Each structure stands twice: as C-alpha cells, then as structure tokens.
Amino acid sequence: MSKATKKAVKKTFDPKVFLANLGPGKTSLKFRGGQTVYAQGDVADSVFYIQEGKVKLTVVSKEGKEAVVAILEAGQFFGEGCLNGQTLRIATTKTMEGSQIVAITKKAMIVTLGKEPKFSEMFMAYLLTRNNRIEEDLIDQLFNSSERRLARLLLLLANFGTEGKPQPIDTKISQETLADMIGTTRSRVSFFMNKFRKLGFISYNGKIEVHHSLLHAVLHEKPQVKGDE
Numbered sequence: 001m002s003k004a005t006k007k008a009v010k011k012t013f014d015p016k017v018f019l020a021n022l023g024p025g026k027t028s029l030k031f032r033g034g035q036t037v038y039a040q041g042d043v044a045d046s047v048f049y050i051q052e053g054k055v056k057l058t059v060v061s062k063e064g065k066e067a068v069v070a071i072l073e074a075g076q077f078f079g080e081g082c083l084n085g086q087t088l089r090i091a092t093t094k095t096m097e098g099s100q101i102v103a104i105t106k107k108a109m110i111v112t113l114g115k116e117p118k119f120s121e122m123f124m125a126y127l128l129t130r131n132n133r134i135e136e137d138l139i140d141q142l143f144n145s146s147e148r149r150l151a152r153l154l155l156l157l158a159n160f161g162t163e164g165k166p167q168p169i170d171t172k173i174s175q176e177t178l179a180d181m182i183g184t185t186r187s188r189v190s191f192f193m194n195k196f197r198k199l200g201f202i203s204y205n206g207k208i209e210v211h212h213s214l215l216h217a218v219l220h221e222k223p224q225v226k227g228d229e
Contacts, residue, residue: 013116013118013119014118015116015118015119015122015123018112018116018119019049019051019102020051020102022102023108024108025104025105025107025108025109025111026102026103026104026105026108027102027103028100028101028102028103029100029101029102029103030098030099030100030101031053031095031098031099031100031101032095032098033095033096033097033098033099033172034094034095034096035094035095036092036093036094037055037078037079037093037094037095037101038079038089038092038093039089039092040058040059040060040089040090040091040092041088041089042088042089043087043088043089044079044081044082044086044087044088044089045082045105045106046079046082046103046104046105046106047077047078047079047080047082047083047103047104047106047109048077048078048079048093048101048102048103048104049076049077049101049102049104050072050073050074050075050076050077050078050099050100050101051074051100051101051102052074052098052099052100053073053074053095053096053097053098053099053100053101054071054072054073054095054096054097054099054170054172055071055072055078055093055094055095055096055099055101056068056070056071056072056093056094056095056096056177057069057070057071057072057078057091057092057093058091058092058093058094058180059090059091059092060092066180067180067181067183068177068180068181069091071096071157071173071177071181076126077123077126078093079093080127082106083106083109083110096170096172096173097170097172133156140152141182141183146182146183146184146188146192147192147195148218149182149183149184150178150182150184150189150192150193151192151196151201151214151217151218152218153178153181153182154169154196154202154208154210154214155210155214155215155218157169157173157210158208158210160210160215166210166212168205168206168207168208168209168210169207169208169210170207170208171206171207171208175189175190175193196214199213199217200213201213201214201217202214
C-alpha cells in the first residue's frame with residue numbers, strides 16, 4: 001500500500017463505524033431489560049457505548065439510600081471514569097429495556113483516542129456535553145422547585161433542544177424513577193404530572209407526549225406550586 005493510499009484510508013476513519021464493528025478490545029453485549037451491566041464497587045476497566053436501548057445509572061449512599069443519576073440512550077457512553085484513574089465503579093448501571101452495548105477496554109480506548117483525531121473529537125464533545133448537563137442538574141437541584149425540576153427533566157427525556165423532533169417518553173420510566181432523579185416523592189410527581197396534563201403540557205397515548213407549551217412555561221412562566229420545596 002502506497003503512502004498516499006494509507007493517508008486516504010486514514011482520512012476515511014468513521015467513529016460510528018468504529019463503534020459498530022468489532023475488533024481488538026471490543027465486545028458486543030446483549031442485555032434484557034433490568035439486567036446489570038456493572039455494579040457499584042466493580043472493577044472499572046472498560047468504557048461502554050450504547051448502540052440500542054436505555055441504561056439507568058444509580059448510586060447508593062453509605063446509608064443505603066439509592067438515587068438515579070442519569071438515564072442514557074443509544075449513542076451515549078458510560079463507564080468513562082476508568083480513563084481518569086477510577087479503579088472501581090461509583091455507580092450501578094442497569095438496562096431499562098432490551099439493549100445492545102459495546103464494551104471497549106480501557107487500553108483500546110486510550111489507543112484509539114491517541115491515534116484517531118475524529119474519534120477523539122467526538123468523544124471530547126460527548127464529555128463536554130455530559131459535563132454541562134451535570135452542572136445544569138446541580139444548579140437545578142439547588143435553585144429550582146421540584147415542579148420546575150420535573151418539567152425540565154421531561155423536556156430532556158423528550159430530547160427538546162436537540163436535532164430532530166421531540167420524542168415520546170417511554171412509560172417504562174416510572175414515576176418512582178422520575179422522583180428519584182429530581183429528589184422528591186412519587187406522590188409529588190404524580191400530582192405534577194396530572195397538573196401538566198390538565199394544562200395541556202403533556203398527554204398520554206401509550207407513551208408520554210411532551211408539548212412545546214411545557215417548554216414555553218419553563219422559559220417564561222416558571223411553573224410552581226404554592227408550598228412546594
């Protein structure tokens with residue numbers, strides 16, 4: 001192969017193709033809904049990429065209290081903490097539905113990040129987006145009411161603000177899970193969901209449909225219930 005041909009091959013590297021195809025250090029895994037990918041305290045030695053399905057990240061405190069940290073979908077990574085010196089998992093990850101996941105060893109990730117600028121760029125963009133989301137979640141928890149936190153979470157789960165049309169929210173994401181994610185009780189979530197439905201912000205049709213009116217309310221009207229914390 002000539003140098004010119006090698007350069008051409010190098011330029012055609014596609015991160016999505018790399019993640020879709022198996023190779024050294026990569027394993028394709030299939031999970032049923034409710035299966036654990038890894039548990040809090042497990043050895044952290046791989047990064048995972050979701051090809052299909054949804055994954056829930058939870059953390060358990062020393063007192064035994066469980067909190068839902070995030071819900072991840074196809075096209076997202078998790079377990080990347082191993083690249084930053086994390087030796088043990090700090091969260092538990094479980095599938096919420098049938099999922100296809102690629103496991104990439106720490107070594108393979110480091111090699112690819114060093115050799116493939118396009119992959120490195122894509123992964124860095126993901127990390128920055130994830131970091132921004134974490135910061136926004138922290139601010140949300142500190143300064144907003146649980147009603148407003150729920151409204152924002154529904155918009156995020158429906159993919160408002162991203163390319164393409166908003167997506168319906170699967171009812172497999174229970175009210176208990178929503179309550180865990182915003183730091184309130186299931187009864188409060190149920191109350192707010194009924195309120196949003198009556199106001200026309202959401203509707204139920206097998207799945208939860210989130211309407212643009214909820215986004216308008218969050219941006220301009222700041223929905224809040226008297227006595228809410």
